[in-house]
Amino acid sequence: MDHVLLCVLDFLILSFLCCGNSQVATESVLTVSPSWLNPGASVTLSCEVEYGSTGWRFYWYKVVPDLSQNDYKYDPLPGSINGTGENSFIIHGQKQTAGFACRAGRGNPEYLTDYSEPKFIWSADPHPAASLSVSPDREQHFTSESVTLNCGGNSTEWRVKEYGENSDGLISFSDEYEIISGRQLSDCSNSWEMTGSSCTIKSRWGHKAVFWCESGSGEFSNAVNISINDEDLLLVSPVHPVTEGASVTLSCRLRGENKLSDVIFYHNDKLIQNDGRGELKISAVSQSDEGFYKCEHSGEVSTQSWMGVKAPSGPGSSSSPVIGSVIGFIVLILLLLLLYYFIKSKCGDSQQPVGQDQALPLQ
DSSP, rough: OOOHHHHHHHHHHHHHHHTTTTTTTOEEEEEOSBBBTTTOOEEEEEEEEOOOOTOOOEEEEEEEEEETTTTEEEEEEETTOOBBSEEEEEEOSSOEEEEEEEEEEEETTEEOOOOOOOEEOOOOBBBBBBEEEESSSEEEEETTOOOOEEEEOOOOOOEEEEEEEEEHHHHHHTTEEEEEEEEEEHHHHHHSSSEEEEEEEEOOSOEEEEEEEEEEEEEEEEEEEEEEOOOOOOOOOOSSSSTTTTOOOEEEEETTTTTOOOOOEEETTEEEEEESSSSSEEEEEEEEEEEEEEEEEEEEEEEOOOOOOOOOOHHHHHHHHHHHHHHHHHHHHHHHHHHHHHHHHOOOOOOOOOOTTEEEEOO
8 A cells, every 4th residue: 555655656746847847837817907098008918827927938919810710810019029027018009909918938948828818908999990880879779779880991801809798698608709707708790690891789688798890901990888788778878989079969768769858967976967958968078078977867877888088180180280380480480581671671771871972081
């Protein structure tokens, strides 16, 4: 009996020495902060290895949609090809929706973990080559209503991805789903109906998710929040950010009815309108109008939705600084010309020509 125990102990020791170069830890887990991009904010990636992250080097990747394989490709991020000793990595200047992954390695020869599941940072700003629109153009929808998401841009191939909450009876789990921290990443075609570049959602159950498009050429579109409500009251608010200076109207809908009166509106849980009207109109949106909104009717309160506000963009706003510079330059030239003629006139007055009636000095 003692001999058998010694053999088992020897086997375990040898297994640890031969395979103890950390093959036990094979899973990397990536977290991303923040989930939604803020203008000018940096993005922090953090990578953890199962059973501990001490002694590992970390490798960081940008995931690129690969529709031909229904998967992603992994491109090393600049500055991380040789790995980093720290298990965090900061990205500056990210403006568009993007996906990331990590893996870790240690030992000689180096043993590498599997790639982590991809994690995403979302932007409400459309990519020049990929954009997502929603019809009806609002964030909240009733169950059994159809919602269509359309992908557009420089591609003929598209897929719509969603990252949403699990809901009993909503989705049949299969091997195609990637379960991530109580939420799941999936294709529109797995749960809904994908036709060409459009995804149509029609659910009998409540559901909340972030949706975005991925193109065959590897781009990500802007992302949107979509909420399918099984309650009888919802807030009608824009699904895309509103431009500063533009007007916007928020309203409340009761299932089966289009317009309501005597609606109370809240902004960040603060009462802002209670005067019997059925709509909340903002004539010129400013940054202070950004935030969460909800409505109340006959004692029932809707789910709140976020209304984003973005700075003006496009030819008009971008040309304003140029126009200002040109005007300033012209004013400067005019001032210089006036100064020149003023100095010239003064100099002319001080130099009197010799006239015929003037006496010449005696020799």
